[in-house]
Amino acid sequence: MPHPARSARLVFDLLAVPRWRSLFNDELRHTERRRVFNVDGLRRLAAASVDRSPDDIVGMVKLAEGGRNRAFLITMRGGFQMVARVPYPATVPKYFAIASEVATMALLRSSGLPVPEVYGYSPASDNAAETEYIFMVFVYGTALSDIWLNLGERDIVSLTRQLAELEAKMMSIAFPAGGSLYYTKDIEKMTVRPGVTLEDAQFCVGPDTRLSLWYGQRSQLDVDRGPLRKKE
16 A cells, blocks of 8 residues: 555646746736646546556556646556546636547547547546546657658658548548537436537537636536537
8 A cells, every 4th residue: 555645745746837937927827727636536547547447557657748637647557548637727618628629529520530549538627637637649750840850851751741641531521510429328417409410420519618618607607519510
């Protein structure tokens, strides 16, 4: 059993916000990223999402601070690793943003695009972790930005062609309305206009998650955010 002091320090490190300075509203910017959740609960949910026991988890460290989420790397016995992403308090619209990202990745993955697999997620905080989360595969590899300047012309042409082919495949996917993509079951749980289902009825188009429609007090406005079947 881990030493209590060591466990407390681990939890503190996982929940702590990095000390950087913002040129404007520094304290507010840190408050917006200070997310407290049940670390042990998140570990249990992560293990369950891949049919493992919480006892199989041998490590959990902070991986990165993103624009909308804090990412953690979870390591299990045998070397298996996965990523847990937890949104910041300032991330809006939290439920719709999480639900839409997961559904979008699933649709793209089913269309043949190389998108990370999602093991589990919750767009609501009423769970053992007391926070919204996404569990997904940890992708091994080298960031293109780290090697771009050292690539030859032939490699650049090849990569550009591959990216164009992926974008063409993605843009060829047709949608019945404007808005953001969701699993139909996630939209049915919310008191919003019914989503417009795709040919695959497990997916639907629902409210637009663009930040400009939700930031600040805009999230409290009773306005139509979609789905839209025509230009308005």
